[in-house]
Amino acid sequence: MDRRTLLKGFAGVGSLAATAGLSMPALSQGAAARTLRFVPQANLANFDPIWGTQYVVRNAAAMVWDTLYGVDAALQPQRQMIESEETSDDGLVWTFRLRPGLKFHDGEPVRSKDVVASLTRWSARDPMGLMLKAIQNELVAVDDRTFKWSLKAPYPKMLLALGKNSTPIAFIMPERIAQTDPFKQIPDYIGSGPMKFAKSEWVPGAKAVFEKFADYTPRQEKASWLAGGKQMLIDRIEWVVIPDPATAAAALQNGEVDWWENPITDLVPSLKKNRNINVDIADPLGNIGSFRMNHLHPPFNDVKARRAVLTALSQEDYMRALVGDDPALWKPLPGFFTPDTPLYSEAGGEILKGKRDLTVAKKLLAESGYSGQPVTCLVAQDQPITKAFGDVTADLLKQMGMNVDFIATDWGTVGSRRAQKTPPGQGGWQVFHTWHAGADCVNPAVYNAVRGTGDKAWFGWPTSEAVEKEVTAWFGAKNLDEEKAAVGRLNKAALEDVVYAPTGFFLSYTAWRKNVSGIAKGPLPFFWGVSKTA
Amino acid sequence: MLSYILRRILSTLPVMGIVALFVFSLLYIAPGDPAAVIAGDQASPADVERIRQSLGLDRPFLVQFSSWLWDILHGNLGTSIFTNLPVAKMIAQRIEPTFSLMAITLVLTILVAVPLGVVAAWKAGSWIDRTIMAFAVFAFSLPVFVVGYVLAYVFALQFEWLPVQGYTPLSNGVWPWFQNLILPALALGSVYIALIARITRASMLEVLQQDYVRTARAKGLDQRSILFIHALKNAAVPIVTVIGIGIALLIGGAVVTESVFAIPGLGRLTIDAILRRDYPVIQGIVLLFSFLYVLVNLMVDVTYTLVDPRIRY
Numbered sequence: 001m002d003r004r005t006l007l008k009g010f011a012g013v014g015s016l017a018a019t020a021g022l023s024m025p026a027l028s029q030g031a032a033a034r035t036l037r038f039v040p041q042a043n044l045a046n047f048d049p050i051w052g053t054q055y056v057v058r059n060a061a062a063m064v065w066d067t068l069y070g071v072d073a074a075l076q077p078q079r080q081m082i083e084s085e086e087t088s089d090d091g092l093v094w095t096f097r098l099r100p101g102l103k104f105h106d107g108e109p110v111r112s113k114d115v116v117a118s119l120t121r122w123s124a125r126d127p128m129g130l131m132l133k134a135i136q137n138e139l140v141a142v143d144d145r146t147f148k149w150s151l152k153a154p155y156p157k158m159l160l161a162l163g164k165n166s167t168p169i170a171f172i173m174p175e176r177i178a179q180t181d182p183f184k185q186i187p188d189y190i191g192s193g194p195m196k197f198a199k200s201e202w203v204p205g206a207k208a209v210f211e212k213f214a215d216y217t218p219r220q221e222k223a224s225w226l227a228g229g230k231q232m233l234i235d236r237i238e239w240v241v242i243p244d245p246a247t248a249a250a251a252l253q254n255g256e257v258d259w260w261e262n263p264i265t266d267l268v269p270s271l272k273k274n275r276n277i278n279v280d281i282a283d284p285l286g287n288i289g290s291f292r293m294n295h296l297h298p299p300f301n302d303v304k305a306r307r308a309v310l311t312a313l314s315q316e317d318y319m320r321a322l323v324g325d326d327p328a329l330w331k332p333l334p335g336f337f338t339p340d341t342p343l344y345s346e347a348g349g350e351i352l353k354g355k356r357d358l359t360v361a362k363k364l365l366a367e368s369g370y371s372g373q374p375v376t377c378l379v380a381q382d383q384p385i386t387k388a389f390g391d392v393t394a395d396l397l398k399q400m401g402m403n404v405d406f407i408a409t410d411w412g413t414v415g416s417r418r419a420q421k422t423p424p425g426q427g428g429w430q431v432f433h434t435w436h437a438g439a440d441c442v443n444p445a446v447y448n449a450v451r452g453t454g455d456k457a458w459f460g461w462p463t464s465e466a467v468e469k470e471v472t473a474w475f476g477a478k479n480l481d482e483e484k485a486a487v488g489r490l491n492k493a494a495l496e497d498v499v500y501a502p503t504g505f506f507l508s509y510t511a512w513r514k515n516v517s518g519i520a521k522g523p524l525p526f527f528w529g530v531s532k533t534a
Numbered sequence: 535m536l537s538y539i540l541r542r543i544l545s546t547l548p549v550m551g552i553v554a555l556f557v558f559s560l561l562y563i564a565p566g567d568p569a570a571v572i573a574g575d576q577a578s579p580a581d582v583e584r585i586r587q588s589l590g591l592d593r594p595f596l597v598q599f600s601s602w603l604w605d606i607l608h609g610n611l612g613t614s615i616f617t618n619l620p621v622a623k624m625i626a627q628r629i630e631p632t633f634s635l636m637a638i639t640l641v642l643t644i645l646v647a648v649p650l651g652v653v654a655a656w657k658a659g660s661w662i663d664r665t666i667m668a669f670a671v672f673a674f675s676l677p678v679f680v681v682g683y684v685l686a687y688v689f690a691l692q693f694e695w696l697p698v699q700g701y702t703p704l705s706n707g708v709w710p711w712f713q714n715l716i717l718p719a720l721a722l723g724s725v726y727i728a729l730i731a732r733i734t735r736a737s738m739l740e741v742l743q744q745d746y747v748r749t750a751r752a753k754g755l756d757q758r759s760i761l762f763i764h765a766l767k768n769a770a771v772p773i774v775t776v777i778g779i780g781i782a783l784l785i786g787g788a789v790v791t792e793s794v795f796a797i798p799g800l801g802r803l804t805i806d807a808i809l810r811r812d813y814p815v816i817q818g819i820v821l822l823f824s825f826l827y828v829l830v831n832l833m834v835d836v837t838y839t840l841v842d843p844r845i846r847y
Contacts (some may be wrong), residue, residue, distance in 0.1 A: 045616040045810060048616065052572050053574035089721070183587075183588040184588050187618075203628075203798050204624065204731045204806075205626050205798065206802070240699075240796070241796070241798075243793050243796065243805075244793050247794055247795065248796075249794050250687070251698045308619055382629030410566070412566040412809055412811050413566045415571050416566050416570045417565065419570060448578070456580075458578065459579065
């Protein structure tokens with residue numbers, strides 16, 4: 001028997017505990033340091049960032065596909081795959097030139113025709129893309145590295161549209177893939193970004209693997225969110241799906257994983273006590289809680305009933321139900337836009353400030369004509385955020401004297417039922433809860449939920465001409481001051497019409513082992529610049 | 535016997551047909567919409583509707599059912615709405631972890647529970663019997679996930695002997711494979727051990743009262759032969775029945791256990807598919823489990839003939 005056969009014998013059958021160290025395929029220290037094991041916020045169930053717009057898909061796709069522009073930490077779009085751009089004097093023709101040397105993961109160069117196909121598919125699904133499509137004359141490839149977008153009207157927010165981080169992002173795919181119907185899934189995952197997707201190792205619900213793309217050409221600038229040099233210091237990233245938070249916490253403490261994207265608040269104290277683990281705020285842009293009312297049916301088709309809710313609603317109750325007693329994790333939000341961002345406004349926010357007044361709320365409710373009919377409140381119990389919000393809302397509405405029909409269900413059912421415009425007694429609804437990533441609430445372009453376009457608006461279908469007028473004003477703004485003024489008026493109008501009721505601004509943590517460094521705070525986990533020691 | 539087995543296998547066909555119709559109908563009328571889940575929170579109602587159309591979910595019930603049935607009859611379980619992967623491939627990816635967990639749990643259970651039950655019956659009324667039955671009540675009363683958390687805390691976090699989560703394929707070595715399954719099997723098996731131990735005790739108590747056991751004792755046979763060769767064989771029919779039923783319990787328990795220990799098995803696939811309303815995957819898994827359950831029942835019936843020569847088909 002030779003040495004190799006003997007070792008195989010040990011590795012294969014082994015004498016159990018005695019051979020524990022031998023039977024594992026021993027990774028060298030270097031190999032271990034080049035593999036990062038990451039626990040994502042959710043299961044990566046599909047991998048088409050245009051077809052499926054869940055955040056988890058976007059987060060994975062940001063590694064695999066590059067973008068023409070990328071929004072940085074200052075919320076400004078910066079060139080990414082683009083070398084230069086020109087705009088005609090009338091603002092109607094945009095000419096873009098790609099950086100040289102860009103390659104797809106199959107070795108093919110990135111050409112303008114790939115970009116045109118990718119933008120065509122993206123613009124069929126994205127709100128800003130749809131606006132562009134509506135005013136588009138033509139989008140054509142001029143040569144392999146140049147493409148031209150001609151418009152019927154100026155679109156000053158072009159670079160933001162191409163570089164924003166809200167879903168769906170304008171990722172660049174090979175033409176043959178990007179030609180897929182935007183309402184069907186792409187058949188292949190050939191990317192343009194710094195990591196390749198290892199499709200053969202993908203076990204949806206359990207594992208997704210990404211490998212470094214050796215031919216990726218990062219920019220020279222320092223990385224900042226989706227902008228700058230996406231330098232990969234890790235060769236392999238394994239996404240390990242761990243549905244149970246307690247198990248994820250234990251796995252992080254045990255060194256079985258390196259980084260947990262979003263530990264639940266209850267488990268953070270125990271993680272903070274562990275000397276091998278760092279815990280910090282994941283995304284300074286945080287999230288905005290939403291109490292969404294149906295504007296089509298009584299009682300919330302009357303603005304007085306909606307104002308009654310705002311008058312009585314205590315954001316502190318919602319936030320404490322969600323994050324407990326950690327004051328670092330929340331703040332009141334008398335408005336709709338993300339705090340500490342350039343367009344944040346509290347204009348019109350008085351109704352959400354100060355002592356909550358149930359008497360006034362009851363009076364407003366009575367004036368709206370409410371007379372005790374059931375109010376159907378959809379509460380997804382499988383999402384900690386919506387469950388906490390739902391419980392507080394049920395109590396609030398009861399205190400206001402409403403007859404609450406509390407529908408405890410799952411998010412899948414809420415997702416389906418909230419699309420029903422029929423009256424609550426016929427499958428519709430009056431209230432549901434959700435939350436919006438702060439990154440999606442930094443300006444009106446990426447903020448569907450604040451729009452008041454009636455039938456075409458987001459679920460709840462608010463109609464507000466005043467809001468829409470200010471959205472248009474913001475799109476046409478020539479400088480930041482004009483933008484701020486428009487958003488201030490928009491905020492006030494949205495509170496007056498109560499497009500929805502904000503339940504507060506909250507943050508969440510992320511946790512990683514101390515042998516991992518380079519983790520940046522941001523609206524998604526950025527893997528460039530992250531390194532690990534064994 | 536062979537014709538009996540063939541008849542039983544053939545009889546599974548109508549059973550599977552009824553299961554298929556039942557599952558499809560249930561999912562059709564159940565609330566929820568995969569299109570809404572796919573579209574995400576920022577999607578407009580129009581986007582959701584377009585996705586629903588592209589998935590064919592807006593077609594009438596009979597059209598959808600007949601199309602699915604036709605595919606099933608051609609050996610095609612369909613394609614996952616979400617992953618775009620064939621359902622058969624997704625099930626194949628997940629079968630090994632679940633079957634490994636079930637097999638180890640089953641072996642562990644039989645090796646522990648049957649001797650415990652036999653000893654408890656033998657020492658009926660003694661402190662040994664009372665201790666074993668107290669353990670059985672305790673194990674029966676604890677939910678699987680609580681046992682799982684406690685085991686993980688003690689053996690993974692405190693002693694650092696075993697991993698907290700995950701699964702290593704058997705092809706990577708027996709010990710790595712077994713290492714990942716020890717805690718889940720203990721957690722999943724605790725209830726099952728309690729159940730089988732109690733049934734074994736009850737069945738053995740009855741058998742130990744029989745005349746032939748007294749005769750065996752009178753002949754001077756040693757206690758081990760009496761208990762494990764003569765008595766246990768005659769007490770085996772109810773034990774085998776409960777083990778068979780227990781396999782169904784294991785399937786249910788695997789759903790929880792796989793979630794607690796992050797094992798990428800069929801249980802987790804089922805939960806994920808239900809939460810997302812991934813209809814083809816749910817239908818494929820339910821059909822598979824129904825078939826397995828029918829098969830287990832058949833195996834139980836055949837096993838009766840091995841332990842009781844009076845039973846013939």
